[in-house]
Amino acid sequence: MKTRITAYAIGAGFILLGLWGVLTGTTNPRGWAFWFAGAVIVHDGIFVPFVLLLGALTTRVPASHRRFVQATLLVGGAVTLVALPMVLGFGQRADNPSILPLAYGRNLIIVLSVIAVVAVVWTALARHRKRSDDPR
Template sequence: MRWLGYAIGGAFVALGLTGLVQDIDPVGWALWAGGVLVAHDAVLVPVVLLAGVVVRRAGGSVRAGLVVAGLVTLATLPTVLALGRRADNPSILPLDYGRNLLIVLVLIALASGIYETWTRAARGRAARGKGKRGDRPG
């Protein structure tokens, strides 16, 4: 199965490279790809590492909530920034996407906070229950 995956992946890479050479300005694409790589290495990675240091003692659900919030923000950034909106067509990106993103982020924060509180309380009950059961015979 691994070799089949390699073959399919290689075919997609070859298809992408063929399309790149035929349809896109290779110099423009190289500049764009270089910009993405610099942005990734100079901005995104340090921010993620710093966030990891800050929340390293937080619970798993808090960290998971931050990952989900980051991915949702990244995925919706083009709509929040209104990329593609045109004045002559008001039906393109008609909603307040910034406000909607904030609502979704608040909901993610609430869900992860509630779950973290619930799991900590459950662990506390389990720890107290162990001590009580251990004192009783048989």
Template sequence: MRVVVAVAGLALIAWGARGIAAHVDAAAWAVWFAGAAVLHDAVLVPVVLVVGAATGRLPGPWRRATRTALVVGGAVTVVAAPLVLGYGRRADEPSRLPLPYDRNLAVVLAVVVLLCAAGPVAGSVTGFAGKVVARRDAARRGRRR
């Protein structure tokens, strides 16, 4: 099965490389690709590591909720960024990007934060999270409650 998946992956890579060679300016693509690698390694990875370390100090349920909100919010923001920044918008064609994408992104991010915060809030109100943590800690010590 691994061989089949590897062959399929290599075929897709070859198809993509052929498309890049046939339809894209190679120099511009190489600059974009190198810039993406530098941006990832020099900016994104350090930010993720610092935020991960900072959220590591939060209590368990809040740590998970915060990290989930950050991952989902980051993915949504990356997808929405071209729309929010207006790439492709033209003054002579107002129907191309007609919506208030910045407001819509803010609404989606607010919903993500509220949904992620709902779990720890509900757990602290009902006491459920504390019971789960106590049971897990007892199991790690080798005894049941």
């Protein structure tokens, strides 16, 4: 209980520090509020419904594999959501090629492939562990 209260107090301190910085620092509070509102809209309007839809669609996956599939889809979706503006080239300008200098589409495919491989290995290890724990 004492640890939780300490963690809450530290978190509240960081929140107050952030708000103090927004209100008194060199940031534009109106621009920050606009960005924050956009983040809330993206989270609540796109990400959460997508996660709920994927959760509903994975009900047909066998229960022993469901959590691995859901975790993989959740991580892959979050990575894709973060990388999508760069993949689509938002902010890119012809007069400054250093703004988005990488092949973000290819890199997203590589990262998603690594996530899929990790998920397969994780599932296989969990299955192997379950079999070795089974006394039959």
